[in-house]
Amino acid sequence: MNSKSLYQEVILDHNKKPRNYGTLDNATHHAVGHNPLCGDHLDIELHLDGERIDQIAFHGESCAICKASASMMTTVVKGKARADAETLIQEFRDMAVGKLDIESPHHLGRLTVFAGVRDLPTRVKCAILPWHTLHAALNSVNITSTEAEDDPMHAAIGDA
Amino acid sequence: MNIVEPALKSQFSSAFDVERVRADFPILKLQIEGKPLVYLDNAASSQMPQSVIDRLVRYQTTQHANINRGVHYLSETATAEYEGSRRKLQAFINAREDREVIFTSGTTDSINLVMHGYGRKFVGAGDEIILTTLEHHSNIVPWQMLAEEKRAKIRVVPINDAGELLIDEYEKLFNERTKFVGVMHVSNALGTINPVKQMIEFAHSRGVPVLVDGAQAAPHMKVDVQDLDCDFYAFSGHKLCGPTGIGILYGKAELLECMQPFKGGGDMILSVTFEKTVYNTIPHKFEAGTPPIAAAIGLGAAVDYLSAIGLDAIAAYELELLNYATEQMNDLAGVRIIGTAAIKTAVLSFEVRGVHPHDIGTLLNQEGVAVRTGHHCVQPVMLRLGVPATTRASFAFYNTMAEVDIFIASLCTVQKIFI
Numbered sequence: 022m023n024s025k026s027l028y029q030e031v032i033l034d035h036n037k038k039p040r041n042y043g044t045l046d047n048a049t050h051h052a053v054g055h056n057p058l059c060g061d062h063l064d065i066e067l068h069l070d071g072e073r074i075d076q077i078a079f080h081g082e083s084c085a086i087c088k089a090s091a092s093m094m095t096t097v098v099k100g101k102a103r104a105d106a107e108t109l110i111q112e113f114r115d116m117a118v119g120k121l122d123i124e125s126p127h128h129l130g131r132l133t134v135f136a137g138v139r140d141l142p143t144r145v146k147c148a149i150l151p152w153h154t155l156h157a158a159l160n161s162v163n164i165t166s167t168e169a170e171d172d173p174m175h176a177a178i179g180d181a
Numbered sequence: 182m183n184i185v186e187p188a189l190k191s192q193f194s195s196a197f198d199v200e201r202v203r204a205d206f207p208i209l210k211l212q213i214e215g216k217p218l219v220y221l222d223n224a225a226s227s228q229m230p231q232s233v234i235d236r237l238v239r240y241q242t243t244q245h246a247n248i249n250r251g252v253h254y255l256s257e258t259a260t261a262e263y264e265g266s267r268r269k270l271q272a273f274i275n276a277r278e279d280r281e282v283i284f285t286s287g288t289t290d291s292i293n294l295v296m297h298g299y300g301r302k303f304v305g306a307g308d309e310i311i312l313t314t315l316e317h318h319s320n321i322v323p324w325q326m327l328a329e330e331k332r333a334k335i336r337v338v339p340i341n342d343a344g345e346l347l348i349d350e351y352e353k354l355f356n357e358r359t360k361f362v363g364v365m366h367v368s369n370a371l372g373t374i375n376p377v378k379q380m381i382e383f384a385h386s387r388g389v390p391v392l393v394d395g396a397q398a399a400p401h402m403k404v405d406v407q408d409l410d411c412d413f414y415a416f417s418g419h420k421l422c423g424p425t426g427i428g429i430l431y432g433k434a435e436l437l438e439c440m441q442p443f444k445g446g447g448d449m450i451l452s453v454t455f456e457k458t459v460y461n462t463i464p465h466k467f468e469a470g471t472p473p474i475a476a477a478i479g480l481g482a483a484v485d486y487l488s489a490i491g492l493d494a495i496a497a498y499e500l501e502l503l504n505y506a507t508e509q510m511n512d513l514a515g516v517r518i519i520g521t522a523a524i525k526t527a528v529l530s531f532e533v534r535g536v537h538p539h540d541i542g543t544l545l546n547q548e549g550v551a552v553r554t555g556h557h558c559v560q561p562v563m564l565r566l567g568v569p570a571t572t573r574a575s576f577a578f579y580n581t582m583a584e585v586d587i588f589i590a591s592l593c594t595v596q597k598i599f600i
Binding site: 027028033036037058059060061082083084085086141143144147 | 536537538540544554555560563569570598599
C-alpha cells in the first residue's frame with residue numbers, strides 16, 4: 022500500500038471542505054467519539070425522523086483521514102434508514118480492517134477510497150472513529166472510544 | 182526551502198566521521214517504501230550497533246547460564262560478565278561504587294523502585310513531592326499513586342513558553358513538608374536540558390533528595406552522577422544503543438541501604454525461613470529473580486561502544502545536527518517548532534499549519550522518514566503549550582546533514598499535498 026494513494030484528491034477535498042460540519046439545533050441523537058491514542062475527538066449529532074436519518078452534523082478535532090471519513094459518511098447516510106446505516110457501518114469497518122472483499126457486492130460505493138487504511142494499522146482507527154461514533158449515536162450511547170472496553174463495535178451491530 | 186549544496190554541507194564536516202559510525206548499524210541500510218530509511222525516532226528508541234548484536238549472540242552462544250547460583254563454568258562465566266557489565270555502567274556514569282548501580286527493566290521500573298523503596302517508607306500524609314511540568318508520565322504516575330496512598334501532595338514546577346523550567350518558581354515550592362524532588366534531565370518532547378545540578382544543590386540545601394530521570398540525557402551527553410550529586414539517576418538501555426528490557430537505577434549507597442526492597446523473590450535474600458527473611462545487600466536487594474542477563478551484558482557492550490566514540494564528541498555533533506535542522510525548519514513557512522529552550526538536545530517537536538501530526542507521520546513514512554507523532558507521554562506539556570499533539574524528529578549521532586535535507590524536503594512534500 023502506498024500511503025500517498027490513501028491521500029487521494031477526494032479525501033483531501035473533504036478534509037479541506039468538510040460537508041455537514043457543525044451542530045444541529047434539533048438533534049434527537051448525539052455521541053462523542055474519542056481516540057485516546059492521539060487525543061482526537063468527534064461530535065456527531067443526528068435528527069431521526071422515525072427510522073430515517075433526517076439530518077446529521079459533525080464537528081471535532083481530528084486528522085485528515087478521520088475528518089474526511091466523517092464528512093463522506095454524513096453525505097452517504099443522510100436520508101438513509103437506520104438499518105441501512107448500520108449495514109454501512111459494518112461494511113466500512115470490515116473494509117478498514119481488511120475483512121471485506123471489495124470485489125464482492127457491498128454498499129460502500131466511493132467510500133472504498135478508504136480501503137487503503139487496512140495496510141496502515143495505526144491509521145485504521147482514524148478512519149473508523151466517525152463510524153463508531155455514528156453507531157453510538159444511533160444507539161444513544163453518549164460517549165464512545167476506539168479503545169477496547171468502551172468500543173461500541175464490541176456490541177452487536179444493528180440490534181438497537 | 183533552502184537547497185543546500187554539497188559545498189555548503191561540507192562546511193559542517195567536523196572531526197566526527199558519521200559515515201564510519203553508520204557502517205556499524207546494520208538497520209540503517211534498510212529501505213522503507215523503496216527509499217533509504219531516515220530514522221528520526223531516536224528519543225523513542227535508538228538502534229543497535231553490530232558490536233552489541235554480536236555481544237548478545239556471543240553470550241547466548243557460549244556463556245549463558247543462570248547467575249549467582251551454580252558452581253559450574255557457565256554460571257560463573259555469566260555471573261562474571263553480568264557483574265562486569267555493572268562495572269562498565271558504573272564507569273559510564275562515574276558512580277562511586279558498583280553496588281550503587283542496580284539493573285532494572287528500564288527507566289519506568291527504576292522510578293517505580295524509588296517510589297516503592299524510598300517513597301513508601303519516607304513520605305507520609307501531608308508531605309509534598311515536587312515534580313515538573315515537563316515530566317514524562319513515567320515520572321508522574323508513580324508519584325500520584327504514592328500521593329494517593331499516603332495522602333501526600335504533588336507540587337509542579339511551571340515552564341515558560343519556550344519549554345524551560347522556571348527555577349525561581351521551583352525554589353518557591355519548597356517548604357518544611359517537601360520530602361522529594363523528581364525531575365527529568367532532558368525533556369523527551371521538547372529537548373530542553375534542565376539545570377539539574379543547580380536544582381539538586383538547592384534541594385539539598387533544604388535536605389531534600391532528588392531523583393533525576395536521565396532517559397533522554399544518558400544517550401546524548403556525559404553524565405557524572407558524583408558531579409551532579411543526584412540521589413537517584415534512572416535511564417534505559419534501549420535508548421542507549423542497547424537492548425530493550427534493561428535499564429539502570431543509580432542510587433547513593435546510604436539511601437539504597439535504608440530503602441525497602443521493591444520486589445521480593447530469589448537473589449534478593451540472604452536467608453529465608455517462614456519466620457524471618459534477611460534481605461541481601463545492595464545492589465542484589467533490588468534485583469529479585471533472574472534478571473535479563475543477556476540484555477545487561479548487551480548494555481555493557483553498548484556503553485563500551487558509546488564511550489569509544491566519546492559522549493562529548495556525540496554531543497558536539499548532535500548540536501551541529503540540531504542547529505542545521507532548526508535553521509532549515511525555521512525557513513519553512515507554516516511550520517512552528519514547539520520547544521525553543523536556549524539549551525537543548527537534538528529534538529525537534531513541531532506543528533505544520535493545517536496538517537494533523539498523524540497525517541504528517543504517515544506521509545513522512547512514505548518518504549522513508551521515521552518520526553514520532555502524538556502527545557509523547559507528556560500530556561501536561563501539550564496542555565501547557567496549547568497543542569493537542571506534535572510531530573517529533575529526534576536525532577542521534579548516526580544521523581547526517583543529508584538526512585536533515587531529506588526530512589525537510591519531505592515536509593515540503595506534505596505541505597504541497599495539503600495546500
